[in-house]
Amino acid sequence: WEGLSVLAPDALSSVAYGTEEILIVLSAAGVGALWYSLPISAVIVLLLIFLVVSYRQIIRAYPTGGGAYVIGRDTLGPSAGLLAGAALLIDYTLTVSVSVTAGIAALVSAFPSLLPYTVELSVLVVAFLTIVNLRGVRESAQLFAAPTYLFIVMILAMVAVGLFHRAAPTPLAAYVTPTAVSVAPLLILRAFSSGSSALTGIEAISNGVPVFKEDSVQRARRAMLLLGLFLGSMFLGTSIIAFRYHIVPNAEVTVLQQLADRIFGHGWFFYLLSFVTMAILSIAANTSFAGFPQLASIMARDEWMPRMFLARGDRLVYQNGIIVLGIISSLLIIAFRGNTDALIPLYAVGVYMSFTIAMSSLAKKRWQEGNDPHRWVTIGMGLFGSLLTAAVVITSVVTKFTEGAWIVVLAIPTIVWGMRAVHQHYRSVADELRLEDLTLVPKPKALVVVVPVASINKMTLATLSYALSMNPEEIVALHVAGTPEREARFHARWKNWNADPRIKLAVVESQYRSVIRPMVRYIDHLTGLFAEGRVVVVIPELLVEKSWQNILHNHMAVALEAVLIFRRRIAVTVVPYRLQQKPVNSKPS
């Protein structure tokens, strides 16, 4: 029960858009077609029951949790895992986009003046979640519990009151007799595919079995059952009362809000439901901010994703995964103008594809284990489940192809292809770097050090001292010629100085007063003369007291470094020179 408030919001919050999405599709065929939401919802609840039973098997089969990627990888092999990984990354991203826009829709229903700012508000919420998660969320189960329970109680209360009270009794026959309006079967399928979004998120408990501290499998299975009961009754109840109150979806007020308004009036319940809906949807979005970076890090460890997803920051969170999720989900929100309905066609494909792989894995795992006489039931259930969920995927792709499903159809193979390319690259780099022969040991070579010298001053002295410390074969003091009189003065001073016999002065002419170009040209020329890895450029960097003073200095150093860092044969050293050799405050961080 305690794990429910962390793992359930993703699924429960789907009630906020499931019924509405069905009604939106059906309303295209006229108000009379809305009756079909009842059988469609019933079928979805049947699907839910089946999925709950199957997922209780999955919990038992994979007691350490792990999402479809881990399950698929360990049971069906890397290809299935990769497919599941791609589907799940898309799922996590869309969970954020869909939940946040649906949450803002609930808020806007209560405060219509916010309508023009839907996109801005949604992006703001994503930015907020990103920052909170980058800072690391501590034990948030308590914080999340209240909105979750309140959402359950309020929706069930609304369903109960809506079913038995107030409205003129609709004849029972109206619920069971098909409406006279004839509706194309394709539209029914489209409505079903939209409604299947109501079940998104039910996989969360099986992914997170270890969240339940003791006796976890038992508790997770019970939680799954509870989740199924609540989700099923809330979703079906909402669909029924939406029919009873003749709710027609519109762009300004969500179906849930319309129901609250009609059943309880425009009072405290209406406003509270708005905030609670927004809260639970934000919690659902927040779930992805844990799931996405974790999956990305697991896949990075398997070398399917860039290693940067393994990096943990000061707050010990996988910061890069959080940032990438925040950016992509924001871009999706902006691209789809903060419109939940427009995002839904993309959503179901990823989710149900991961369901399919989880179910197949279950079947294969039980098959391999052998012996148990009851295993055939589970195998059959897994196979049937995978077919069923695959059917939902296909239905979604076919009926919603032009409405956005094509994006996912394109994205999944692209992501899989990209992951394979990453893997391939890491493998080949590792092969190339491998040192088999341990008799090969480091050997010094004679270095050629280049030091840019503009004039003879204390910084030049320090930098050349550093260059001499490297014991190079040769030091080149590289000077770019200025005006003739400055040049003459410099040469006289240099001769007079007589710094060290190993330091040779090289003067290059500057055309059009450019300083960097002639230096780089000379260094490139020099590099060509010596074996790879022998030329080092030592760049002095003036350290100033106050940070604003930085814009006054080091332009040459930065520009030179920027060019040379990409030169494949040149090592670059930056030597700091501190003004006023006062005591240093080098803060160990």
Next chain:
Amino acid sequence: WEGLSVLAPDALSSVAYGTEEILIVLSAAGVGALWYSLPISAVIVLLLIFLVVSYRQIIRAYPTGGGAYVIGRDTLGPSAGLLAGAALLIDYTLTVSVSVTAGIAALVSAFPSLLPYTVELSVLVVAFLTIVNLRGVRESAQLFAAPTYLFIVMILAMVAVGLFHRAAPTPLAAYVTPTAVSVAPLLILRAFSSGSSALTGIEAISNGVPVFKEDSVQRARRAMLLLGLFLGSMFLGTSIIAFRYHIVPNAEVTVLQQLADRIFGHGWFFYLLSFVTMAILSIAANTSFAGFPQLASIMARDEWMPRMFLARGDRLVYQNGIIVLGIISSLLIIAFRGNTDALIPLYAVGVYMSFTIAMSSLAKKRWQEGNDPHRWVTIGMGLFGSLLTAAVVITSVVTKFTEGAWIVVLAIPTIVWGMRAVHQHYRSVADELRLEDLTLVPKPKALVVVVPVASINKMTLATLSYALSMNPEEIVALHVAGTPEREARFHARWKNWNADPRIKLAVVESQYRSVIRPMVRYIDHLTGLFAEGRVVVVIPELLVEKSWQNILHNHMAVALEAVLIFRRRIAVTVVPYRLQQKPVNSKPS
């Protein structure tokens, strides 16, 4: 005559907003008050005549040109130069903002559907000018000539037709008899201050005397006279016909466009004038993209501005000045919502302040030269001119203080203060770096080299070889401990390898899997043990074949470098390691 098309647009284009700005201020007191635009315009033309005569003296006194900064600096001293410099930088910036927004206003007058995109279009034009100037504009006098002449011809034609034709003859008395509407003197002053923007840009010819190739002083003086004649007749003519046709300024259509519409109808003249006005205003804005970077570079050479304004790019333009001008003028346009009227109060202050300094310089120069019996006329003219233009500055500040003039009043001392701080800083750094004692010569010191080592591979081998080449006292191979089993394997391999007796292995524990933090902590600790400048960190950098592969590598190297580059006592070396030692294509750029 030939230099006119380059130097005149800045001044001539002011006709596009001069009259309008007067009318906008007066219309606040009702339509009847618009009569006052006639005497105000007359006074401004008197001011113009005086300025033209004075500037012809300035051209003679400063035959090599140079703006108010150079003139002020060389005649009145650095403080006056600095004040003029600050005023001119503001002037150049506002010339861009005002001209571009006024140009877009002309365009929008012809195509009202563009009205909502005023700010976007203006910023686009600034971006275009920035890019064109960054690429370097070649000999553009020819290109600029057509719109300039066309603008002169069209405005004068419109004035001529408007004066003598078509409209019901307004009684002559109406022009000379003050209107019955009583207007507060303050409003008259405010209108005058707005109208003084009509003379902005007349200094351009005296700044650019050398543009006239041969006999430059003679030609520049003639050009000044011509400019005065055209500007005066166009401005006064526009004001008179605006009164004759009872033009009332509005936010959608400019006064010039209203006049064209009334006098020639909504035909080709109307549309052509719109484009020509936009073109000459863009050319005026473009003038600043030459002037601002050049002034910034002159002031940077005098060490009043950051040295980065001296840097020239591949195209030999002062790129930083161009970029800074583009950014600041865009920000002004955005802040003032692309509204020319809102920017005008800021404009006059800077321009007339630079006039004042130029006039004072003229007086002082002639005074110092002595002897010439006629010099008293010029000295008097300079003194009177400086008082007159100072009066315009004071009028603008007082009457427009709350409307934006306060920004300039605040900005000028701030900029002067900033320039003094920059100067002070450069002076003190130069003092500190100065090497008086040439017996001090570079001396080597014993280095301590730290090399991060994750595993023993070919890159490690190469990096340690490089470290050995530096002939250090000590090499520390710094390793961050991983899991116990990986740790044991690494240690066994390391022992087996036995790389070099000078290389010591240092293993640091990692808390929470962070790699960078323990390394930095160890390096900081080590730095504390040795004298400044002895510790060097050598970071290997993996070079990949394709640029997309960069996101797969070097996160550790980049992160470590980013931290250490700010460590004041540590030198950092980046050593490239190339995969596949294939032939290098190091492109000399």
